[in-house]
Amino acid sequence: MHPGAGGQFQRGRGRTFLPSEVEDSLYTDAALADLLHFKDGGNFEDWMKTARFYIYLYPQRQRVPLILHALPQELFLAAVDAGVTADSDIDHCCEILTQLTINQREQSLAKDFFHRDQKAGDNDEEHARDL
Structure with a gap:
């Protein structure tokens, strides 16, 4: 140019x-x-803190799209389903992403707890009744 x-x-x-x-x-x-991409299994709080620090270097209308672009596909789709759009407020976007990440972590912990004592060959429904 x-x-x-x-x-x-x-x-x-x-x-x-x-x-x-x-x-x-x-x-x-x-x-x-x-802007670093968030990796599954990474520390979301540290990533979000870093992203929010640097995101203000960019024009306001590009901030949310940049954050969304850096997410794994599953988290991106969950954010869109939760109502995040390219013109959403950056603080609102970050709050939703934090809540989605907490929900994913809670679901993962619940699954781990459920399967922790399950014996090989046990049916999930039978194991759930035994709990």
Whole structure:
């Protein structure tokens, strides 16, 4: 991209961009490269703290999409199902993601507890009745 007349930028023979659009594009490219993806089994609280610290470096309209882009597919879909959209408030988005992560952790612990004393070959329904 190079500056043209009137302080506008043009990419090859394509569309002309205003300086603010070029700046936003540069932020987006940097953000996608810099924002670490959350890995299953990772510490969500630490990841969220880091993401929230750096997310304010980017334009407001790009913050929630950047957070959502960094999530595993299952958590992304759960967030969308919970009503998070690209134009959601960042604080609301983070609250929902935290609650979804807590719910997933609780379900995992419940499954682990359920299967902890289950003997090989036991039917799940029989084991549940025995508890």
